[in-house]
Amino acid sequence: MILQAMVSRTVELVEGKWSNGGVFDVYGDLNELTTLIVASSLFGGTRTGAEDIAKVGPAITAAFEYFARRATSMFIGSVANDDAVPEWVPTPDNVLYLSSVETLDRIVYDIIAQRRKALSSGLQQNTSAKDLLTRLLESVDLQATDEDGSSMDDRSLRDELMTFLVAGQETSAIQLTWSLVMLALNPRVQSAIFTECTHVLGSKLPTYDDVPKLRYLEAFIWESMRLQPPAYIVGRCASEDTTLGDFDINAGTTVLVSPYLLHRDPQYWSRARKFEPERWLPGGDARTHMENDSYWPFGGGPRSCIGMGFAMMEVALVLAITVSRFEIGLPAGASVPKPQAMITLRPENESQFMNISSVIIKSPRQPLYGMK
Numbered sequence: 001m002i003l004q005a006m007v008s009r010t011v012e013l014v015e016g017k018w019s020n021g022g023v024f025d026v027y028g029d030l031n032e033l034t035t036l037i038v039a040s041s042l043f044g045g046t047r048t049g050a051e052d053i054a055k056v057g058p059a060i061t062a063a064f065e066y067f068a069r070r071a072t073s074m075f076i077g078s079v080a081n082d083d084a085v086p087e088w089v090p091t092p093d094n095v096l097y098l099s100s101v102e103t104l105d106r107i108v109y110d111i112i113a114q115r116r117k118a119l120s121s122g123l124q125q126n127t128s129a130k131d132l133l134t135r136l137l138e139s140v141d142l143q144a145t146d147e148d149g150s151s152m153d154d155r156s157l158r159d160e161l162m163t164f165l166v167a168g169q170e171t172s173a174i175q176l177t178w179s180l181v182m183l184a185l186n187p188r189v190q191s192a193i194f195t196e197c198t199h200v201l202g203s204k205l206p207t208y209d210d211v212p213k214l215r216y217l218e219a220f221i222w223e224s225m226r227l228q229p230p231a232y233i234v235g236r237c238a239s240e241d242t243t244l245g246d247f248d249i250n251a252g253t254t255v256l257v258s259p260y261l262l263h264r265d266p267q268y269w270s271r272a273r274k275f276e277p278e279r280w281l282p283g284g285d286a287r288t289h290m291e292n293d294s295y296w297p298f299g300g301g302p303r304s305c306i307g308m309g310f311a312m313m314e315v316a317l318v319l320a321i322t323v324s325r326f327e328i329g330l331p332a333g334a335s336v337p338k339p340q341a342m343i344t345l346r347p348e349n350e351s352q353f354m355n356i357s358s359v360i361i362k363s364p365r366q367p368l369y370g371m372k
């Protein structure tokens with residue numbers, strides 16, 4: 001069900017809005033796409049209105065921007081700082097943030113209510129089509145209880161779903177956007193991926209079994225994530241007093257690790273600033289970095305990204321379909337897109353002069369899949 005959602009939603013975008021080529025705000029479009037995909041796997045069995053889904057991406061973006069502003073503002077202080085202006089004070093920022101959370105809450109609570117009703121009236125999803133919400137509800141009904149013996153309430157369900165929604169939507173959209181930028185900046189690489197996709201897929205849509213055969217595409221994704229990791233900072237809180245190199249760290253201190261800096265450090269990486277997907281191919285030296293912790297796009301240790309497999313599959317499928325269909329370039333006169341460090345590392349805001357989210361999807365290469 002998840003793979004089917006990834007493919008069919010991508011085809012809708014590629015053969016719909018993008019079909020005739022042009023300049024697009026790809027960051028916006030990919031945000032919508034990844035929202036649809038992650039929503040399908042979380043609660044795809046519920047009839048979620050298109051209007052509601054369209055509100056999810058912007059609400060998440062607004063909430064992330066809010067946290068980034070709070071975390072970086074000298075005046076307000078850090079989110080964890082006791083001096084921070086409390087959320088209930090009706091500053092414009094707080095009002096926008098609270099209304100975004102309210103939007104997300106309304107959508108998620110509605111879906112939980114609908115699903116509880118459907119399950120209690122005997123409507124079941126077949127096993128292969130079960131989304132995460134059904135699995136959570138069924139595990140609750142069958143055996144799962146909290147340590148104190150109580151079953152999972154709507155608030156806990158909402159928290160689980162919201163974590164996946166927020167963690168899985170924007171990161172993937174950003175990764176896809178940077179991938180398109182990297183393709184635009186590296187025509188030789190783009191052409192190699194196109195050739196590989198043509199060879200492996202012919203004119204059919206990619207399946208689960210095709211993805212491992214797209215070796216160069218995978219190498220390209222790892223390399224894009226090396227130079228532009230969507231999660232450019234990962235935090236850890238010291239549970240006890242410890243030392244780190246020359247530093248004493250007290251219990252309760254938050255330590256920030258930056259995959260962005262780590263991935264560009266010449267101490268660990270040869271030709272650190274060069275974009276070279278080939279380093280990830282057999283014979284290249286990059287894969288050792290996954291073992292020695294100098295490559296952290298999905299974090300590390302027991303709290304590393306639980307959605308890594310999902311994300312790698314999603315990014316590979318979306319790119320395979322897109323590259324098979326279009327040639328990607330920057331709009332005429334556009335300068336090289338710059339990263340904007342918010343909670344995630346996304347392309348600069350589209351309201352700024354250079355809309356770096358726009359990538360020309362030009363000269364459709366071939367109508368695929370019998371859709372056009």
Ligand code: HEM
Pocket residue numbers: 038163164167168169171172175229230231234235296297298299300301302303304305306307308310311
């Ligand atoms: C390219 C896309 C993605 C990137 C770059 C990414 C990156 C990350 C990173 C760096 C972390 C923190 C890990 C740590 O602290 O060590 C994380 C956590 C998490 N991610 Fe992802 N992620 C992506 C996609 C997804 C997707 C698609 C999902 C779900 C469908 C997801 C679900 C989660 C969850 C639930 C956590 C929290 C895990 C925990 O705290 O135990 N992520 N992700």
